Amino acid sequence: MSASQSQLRADAAENRARVLAVSRELFAERGLEVPMAAIARRAGVGVATLYRRFPTKESLVMEAFTEQFAVCQAVIDEALADPDPWRGFRTVIEKVCLLQATDRGFTAAFVATFPEMHSEVRERTWHCFGELVDRAKASGQLRADFSPHDLTLVLMANNGLAGVPVEVAVAASQRLVAYLLESFRTGTDALPPPVPLSLDLVLS
Amino acid sequence: MSASQSQLRADAAENRARVLAVSRELFAERGLEVPMAAIARRAGVGVATLYRRFPTKESLVMEAFTEQFAVCQAVIDEALADPDPWRGFRTVIEKVCLLQATDRGFTAAFVATFPEMHSEVRERTWHCFGELVDRAKASGQLRADFSPHDLTLVLMANNGLAGVPVEVAVAASQRLVAYLLESFRTGTDALPPPVPLSLDLVLS
DNA sequence: TGACAAGTGGAGACCCCCGTCCGCTTGGCT
DNA sequence: AGCCAAGCGGACGGGGGTCTCCACTTGTCA
Known part of the structure; x- marks a missing residue:
């Protein structure tokens, strides 16, 4: 990695890092539709600098979220290591949903880059989760008619909650x-206590 | 109403009706972000005609969906008339969610126009649902810690499923x-059978 | 049937976004 | 210290959105 990073001049490297940090902030706060110009402004650079480091907005998004994707994989791995299959299963869902709820851009980035990821990675993740499901079923704690596709269902449903203030x-x-x-x-x-949601919140 | 409608020339009234019909179609198919120009084109009129009848895109949306809002209210009223409170409760959720899943623009229009509706209507809807909840709890079929706010939670979650092909x-x-x-x-x-969802579907 | 108000459509003003180009600046090496 | 490639930022092109303006058409009523 020092190959591609250290090739950069010191100031350029610093700018690049700041751009990435700012991107993560803004994507989390406002979702992926935040304009490149806004990122540039907050990072204190020109738009051209963004595009020199990241040829396309999509590439910036991808780079900004690789860390989060790694977290996801780690969550699943950790769950597989858990001796209690149900706890592992539950934890995966809880953690990923929390990630989603906290970071407004996360899901969008996830689905946007998912098709582009080496299918190897996808397969692995999917396979791991499937295994988790099987074990949890075998232990009798997960209902038998649960489908691994239900994970996607949960993620999509949970994603519907984006757009309200983070704490909510x-x-x-x-x-x-x-x-x-x-x-x-x-x-x-x-259950955790009821949340006084209102449709008005969506407007923010 | 005939006051404002019959003032229109015959051809104008027909155009207006066709615009509304087309709007409902396109909003349902593609969501609210469908351009005014697309609506105009499909309705076989110019953009100016749209804006003469509906001063703003928002007003067109509002008008196009008032029918659906009425359906919603009807669903709740019907549920209140049901002697079985749980069946009423369940039916409300099922029907409204089905409406949401079928019509891609529905929820967006719903939340967008909700704040603008006479608060009288909102209050009434909310009150009715609250009563439904109370009755269902009293009959012992609805869990005691269910909150009416959970309706909003369900609607938002269900909304997360928009963006995939309708049948899915x-x-x-x-x-x-x-x-x-x-x-x-x-x-x-x-449960109904598992749905083979994939994140790829979101891209469509 | 003819006159005129009501109705019409398309060009274009205005705005916001992504991504590029180009003349100026500056870090780093000798 | 001085050179120069690497880096920089803002102006700009292209596309797409909402909404307006205006010269032309058409329904309607006497």
Whole structure:
């Protein structure tokens, strides 16, 4: 990596880093539709600088989120290492949904770059999750008719909560996830408290 | 109403009606971001005609969806008339979510125009649903910690399923709703079959 | 049937976005 | 210290959106 980074002049490298940091901030706050000019302005550089480092907006998005994708994979790996399959399963869903609720650009970036990722990576993730599901079913804690496709269902549903202020989104997401996990499992326990959502919140 | 309609010349009235019909079609198919020019083209009129009848795109949206809003209110009224409170409750959620899944512009229009509706209407809808919830709880079929705010939660979550082909969205929505209703209730029965969702579908 | 108000459509003003071009600046090496 | 390639930023082209303006057409009523 020092090959591509250290080739850059010191100031250029610093700018590049600042651009990435700012991108992550703004994408998280306002979603991927934030204009390149806004990123440039907040990073204190010109638009041209952005495009010199990242030939396209999409490439910037991709770069800005690779870290998050790694986190995702780590979450699944960790879950597979958990001796309790249900806890692993639950944790994956909780953590990924939290990530989604916290970072407004995350899902969009996820679906946008998903087709571009080496299918190898996709396959691996999918396979791992499938294994998690099988184990959880085998342990009798996950309902038998749960489908791995339901993970996508959860992610998409949870994504519908984006667009409200972060704290609200997080609380709402937690309650949604709790409801769903309760359906997924054989058993019951207390939900997090209701969230006073209002459709007005979507306007912000 | 005939006051404002019959003032229009015959051809103008016909154009207006066709514009509204086309709007509903396109909003349902492609969401609210469909350009005014596209609506005009499909309706076989010029852009100016649109703007003469509907001073702003927002006003067109509002007009195009008032019918759907009426359907919503009707659904709730019908549910209140149902002697079985749980069935009423369940039906409201199922029907509204189906509406959402079928019509891509519906939710967007709903949240967009919600703040503009006479608060009288909002209050009434909200009040009715609250009553439905109370009755369902009293009958012991709805969990006690269900909050009316959870309706908004469901709507937002269900909205996250928009953007995939309609048939898929409907199937996914049905499964999501089934999962959630199962959580909301004290009891259990069979879910609709899993939906082979893929994140790729979002790209369409 | 003829006159005129009501109706019409397309060109274009204005704005916002992505991505490029080009003349100026500056870090880094000798 | 001085050179120069690497770096820089702002102006600009191209596309697409909402909404307006205006010269032309057409329904309607006497």
